[in-house]
Amino acid sequence: xxxxxxxxxxxxxxxxxxxxxxxxxxxxxxxxxxxxxxxxxxxxxxxxxxxxxxxxxxxxxxxxxxxxxxxxxxxxxxxxxxxxxxxxxxxxxxxxxxxxxxxxxxxxxxxxxxxxxxxxxxxxxxxxxxxxxxxxxxxxxxxxxxxxxxxxxxxxxxxxxxxxxxxxxxxxxxxxxxxxxxxxxxxxxxxxxxxxxxxxxxxxxxxxxxxxxxxxxxxxxxxxxxxxxxxxxxxxxxxxxxxxxxxxxxxxxxxxxxxxxxxxxxxxxxxxxxxxxxxxxxxxxxxxxxxxxxxxxxxxxxxxxxxxxxxxxxxxxxxxxxxxxxxxxxxxxxxxxxxxxxxxxxxxxxxxxxxxxxxxxxxxxxxxxxxxxxxxxxxxxxxxxxxxxxxxxxxxxxxxxxxxxxxxxxxxxxxxxxxxxxxxxxxxxxxxxxxxxxxxxxxxxxxxxxxxxxxxxxxxxxxxxxxxxxxxxxxxxx
Numbered sequence: 001x002x003x004x005x006x007x008x009x010x011x012x013x014x015x016x017x018x019x020x021x022x023x024x025x026x027x028x029x030x031x032x033x034x035x036x037x038x039x040x041x042x043x044x045x046x047x048x049x050x051x052x053x054x055x056x057x058x059x060x061x062x063x064x065x066x067x068x069x070x071x072x073x074x075x076x077x078x079x080x081x082x083x084x085x086x087x088x089x090x091x092x093x094x095x096x097x098x099x100x101x102x103x104x105x106x107x108x109x110x111x112x113x114x115x116x117x118x119x120x121x122x123x124x125x126x127x128x129x130x131x132x133x134x135x136x137x138x139x140x141x142x143x144x145x146x147x148x149x150x151x152x153x154x155x156x157x158x159x160x161x162x163x164x165x166x167x168x169x170x171x172x173x174x175x176x177x178x179x180x181x182x183x184x185x186x187x188x189x190x191x192x193x194x195x196x197x198x199x200x201x202x203x204x205x206x207x208x209x210x211x212x213x214x215x216x217x218x219x220x221x222x223x224x225x226x227x228x229x230x231x232x233x234x235x236x237x238x239x240x241x242x243x244x245x246x247x248x249x250x251x252x253x254x255x256x257x258x259x260x261x262x263x264x265x266x267x268x269x270x271x272x273x274x275x276x277x278x279x280x281x282x283x284x285x286x287x288x289x290x291x292x293x294x295x296x297x298x299x300x301x302x303x304x305x306x307x308x309x310x311x312x313x314x315x316x317x318x319x320x321x322x323x324x325x326x327x328x329x330x331x332x333x334x335x336x337x338x339x340x341x342x343x344x345x346x347x348x349x350x351x352x353x354x355x356x357x358x359x360x361x362x363x364x365x366x367x368x369x370x371x372x373x374x375x376x377x378x379x380x381x382x383x384x385x386x387x388x389x390x391x392x393x394x395x396x397x398x399x400x401x402x403x404x405x406x407x408x409x410x411x412x413x414x415x416x417x418x419x420x421x422x423x424x425x426x427x428x429x430x431x432x433x434x435x436x437x438x439x440x441x442x443x444x445x446x447x448x449x450x451x452x453x454x455x456x457x458x459x460x461x462x463x464x465x466x467x468x469x470x471x472x473x474x475x476x477x478x
Contacts, residue, residue: 002042002043004052006032006039007039011156014034014060014061015031016034017031018041019055019056021053049072063091064091065091080092084098085097087100099121100116100118109173109338110173111140117132125152125475127152129149129152130147131148132145133147140173149167159198161196162196163193163196167190171185172185175340177222182233184221188217192214194211208246210245212244218237220236236268239265240263242262243261244261247259254285256286258281261281261282263277263278263280267318276316278303281300298378299377300376310372320373322359322374323356323368324351327339333467342362347362350462354374354376355376355402356400357400357420358435368400369402372404377400378398380396382394392425395422397421400418401416403416404416418441419440420444421440424436431465438456
């Protein structure tokens, strides 16, 4: 006889077949009365039986079948052979499918990056999930890529609907110096936790969750001697801890969302250790004035509860920004084609984060950055009627203020007040957004002229939300 422990994790005590096999040949079929929880079953084994299989013909409703087949002898009795599958495959009793898809990406420092996306599941979600994307940097002749492991728990009752605990990491290159012929690499890796709370009543469109993350940022940094000669590279690291609550109501009429975040970090700069704790609030609201027509508003307030660099004459990673660009993406949260570009197409890439303004001045300008406070209001409006050729053009208006400190503190607070209006064009199914500023505050006009952006077209910026192209993230949202 063989003693088996079977667990029913569902709520329905349905009977199920327990089949004894010799390889794929059925020797015996035993119908087990339904139960919930765990039950130990003594099963008589036929001669030369090799496997015991729960419901091999899939006559019962079982979502996760990865542990329904077991060998009668040997070690790792429930281990299944691996089998590759292009794109996606349903859960299998007999094989552990490794799904794969070819991947090709590009950025300024790594060049073309062919690779493979490997993962065990997309939908339905599984308790254990992993994703691995190894890529080869054609330009640097080095391995780059990303990876993620996560474990999910679900509950049918109580305040928490889902708990996810995981680890993620990625590494690419972020800077290049042509004069000294070196390239710098970054790597970020850390743990994350997500609590998705249950909505009440169950039909409510309101969703809210709490995210916590501890991330280590590793960066290669250039080293120079006292004469300014390049002597090599060394790794530096800094932690970033975050706690973020997000709530949203995605109703079709007047949707809204709120986000409240807290972040802390420690970093070394000029042989001193600096620390900060920053707090932010973001609200997104849309007034529906007609079918699929909205007036959208975004309000953002970011401040510091503690910052040892608040009164210093320099800007550190973690400072607030009225415009999010590659060079100030201090935690490498987003993907940029060229993080340190100061001219050309790639210098015009922005992200819709923090102040949300569309002023891409580049790394040479400290204006719009603050060690103390940033407040911004972003407005967009759908036009009342459709345009010819299906063009999705929207007027926008931004108002932003940043508080300077030390040598950046102006005589008049209005010097740090920016405003701008223009037109936005949605392209590629709203995946590419172009922003063309048409009117600007006087201080912005002066900055544009100083940076060589005196014409309207030279001020055009664009954004693509690369970080949202994540099937697992989209699955959780829907």
